[in-house]
Amino acid sequence: MSKYEPLWKAIGQRTENSFALTYAEIEQILGFPIDHAFLTFKKELPAYGYEVGKISMKARTVTFKRC
Template sequence: MSKYEHLWKWIRDNGTDSFKLTYAEIEEIAGVPIDHSFLKYKKELLEYGFCVGNISMKEETVMFQRVK
């Protein structure tokens, strides 16, 4: 089980095709702190029908998009 599995399931089930989450929101949903390993784990999200779009270090946000 991936440490981000709760986040991936939440993203899959939220019903939106494209949206942005803050780092704090990601940490709350995932139940773990977001760290550099997120870049490694983000490819798992494809299995849930989504991909990671833009990651803004300045705004501390991550854009998620449904894969079509």
């Protein structure tokens, strides 16, 4: 099980075609701060019906879109 699986499961339950979560919202779901490992683990997300669309370091958001 990936340390990001709680996030992937939460995203997989969404119904929108695309949406954004703030870093704070992601960290609340996970229980720990996201780090560069997120870039490696994001390849697991399509199994839950979504993919990472855009990561904004400035706005501190991650956009997800249905794949």
